[in-house]
Amino acid sequence: MRIILHIDMDAFFAAVEERENPQFSHKPVVVGADPQGGSGRGVVSTANYAARRYGIRSAMPISRAWRLAEDARRRGELATIFVTPNFHAYEDASERIMAIIAPLGDRFEQASIDEAYVDVSSAGSFAKARVLAERIKRAIRENERLTASIGVGPNKLVAKIASDFKKPDGLTVVEPDGVLEFLAPLAIRALPGIGPKTETELAKRGVRTIGDLHNISRTVLVEAFGKWGDGLWRHARGQSEDPVSNDGEPKSVGEQETFERDTLAASFILERMRDLGAAVVRRLHNEGFATFRTVVITVRFADFATATRSHTSRTPLTSADDLYAESLRMLLPFLDARENPRRKAIRLIGVRVEKLARAQSRADRVY
Numbered sequence: 001m002r003i004i005l006h007i008d009m010d011a012f013f014a015a016v017e018e019r020e021n022p023q024f025s026h027k028p029v030v031v032g033a034d035p036q037g038g039s040g041r042g043v044v045s046t047a048n049y050a051a052r053r054y055g056i057r058s059a060m061p062i063s064r065a066w067r068l069a070e071d072a073r074r075r076g077e078l079a080t081i082f083v084t085p086n087f088h089a090y091e092d093a094s095e096r097i098m099a100i101i102a103p104l105g106d107r108f109e110q111a112s113i114d115e116a117y118v119d120v121s122s123a124g125s126f127a128k129a130r131v132l133a134e135r136i137k138r139a140i141r142e143n144e145r146l147t148a149s150i151g152v153g154p155n156k157l158v159a160k161i162a163s164d165f166k167k168p169d170g171l172t173v174v175e176p177d178g179v180l181e182f183l184a185p186l187a188i189r190a191l192p193g194i195g196p197k198t199e200t201e202l203a204k205r206g207v208r209t210i211g212d213l214h215n216i217s218r219t220v221l222v223e224a225f226g227k228w229g230d231g232l233w234r235h236a237r238g239q240s241e242d243p244v245s246n247d248g249e250p251k252s253v254g255e256q257e258t259f260e261r262d263t264l265a266a267s268f269i270l271e272r273m274r275d276l277g278a279a280v281v282r283r284l285h286n287e288g289f290a291t292f293r294t295v296v297i298t299v300r301f302a303d304f305a306t307a308t309r310s311h312t313s314r315t316p317l318t319s320a321d322d323l324y325a326e327s328l329r330m331l332l333p334f335l336d337a338r339e340n341p342r343r344k345a346i347r348l349i350g351v352r353v354e355k356l357a358r359a360q361s362r363a364d365r366v367y
């Protein structure tokens with residue numbers, strides 16, 4: 001029997017800010033781009049739970065978050081504190097948290113800066129796994145003064161959905177014979193890979209909950225969505241064989257950003273590309289990689305036409321400056337007649353790195 005834990009820190013960036021700044025406590029806190037009195041560009045990284053009460057969410061334009069905060073303040077509610085991200089503090093906290101979790105299971109996989117899976121099958125029962133999960137929550141609270149939500153399930157898929165079920169500071173245990181019943185009432189977007197587009201597509205067929213999906217045959221889903229439909233059928237039943245392992249680690253790390261307004265303003269676009277690249281390199285290092293060789297950029301125009309360009313360097317690249325230089329070379333032609341003869345405005349840019357290598361293997365890769 002497999003037993004998997006998914007540990008997910010609650011409103012992580014905002015929670016670290018609250019811890020570091022006692023004057024923030026019990027106040028709405030938004031970590032993200034500078035709102036500049038409502039005219040700022042960029043998005044919310046994390047909103048704490050008090051800010052979420054105002055309707056503020058991750059990935060929302062910061063200008064919209066600012067307006068929601070102002071509306072709340074005018075209603076006489078607490079003023080919102082906007083903070084720009086301090087990634088070093090989040091990475092330090094993440095490292096210490098992962099060091100608490102990693103030794104407690106048979107296998108460990110860090111999924112992001114604030115999420116990890118632990119295979120605890122050797123605990124032998126879901127009751128013992130629950131005790132272990134409680135111990136992890138307590139250790140994180142006592143050592144880091146932060147809360148985590150944990151899901152326990154028969155595989156990574158169910159564990160992840162369970163950790164999200166009750167937040168913050170939740171603990172949800174789903175035993176194998178309770179999986180279908182647990183999933184049935186949840187909205188289909190709880191499943192991995194269901195974006196707003198698929199959600200709309202499925203809603204047209206009357207499918208809103210995972211339980212609705214249970215009523216559709218495998219054949220119909222495969223006919224409608226191909227191989228992906230088969231995966232959907234299995235996911236809806238909580239079936240997944242994905243092992244807990246750092247071998248399945250990312251082959252690429254990327255970031256993208258949709259602009260609030262379509263634009264062809266070079267200085268703005270280049271500045272956003274520099275910031276995205278810096279974020280990519282931070283994540284790369286955070287996930288234990290030292291170098292990359294391939295850089296891929298994406299450009300989506302206002303009419304949704306999308307282009308990608310990639311380049312593989314013969315020597316390993318390491319820094320945000322390396323990445324910016326490479327991405328700039330590929331991006332600039334889209335700002336003029338070379339790749340953009342009709343001068344279409346740009347809606348989204350993205351940058352991704354591939355052919356990653358860890359620090360220790362770097363010597364082998366240099367040639």
Ligand SMILES: [Mg+2]
Nearest residue numbers: 008009010114
């Ligand atoms: Mg989290």
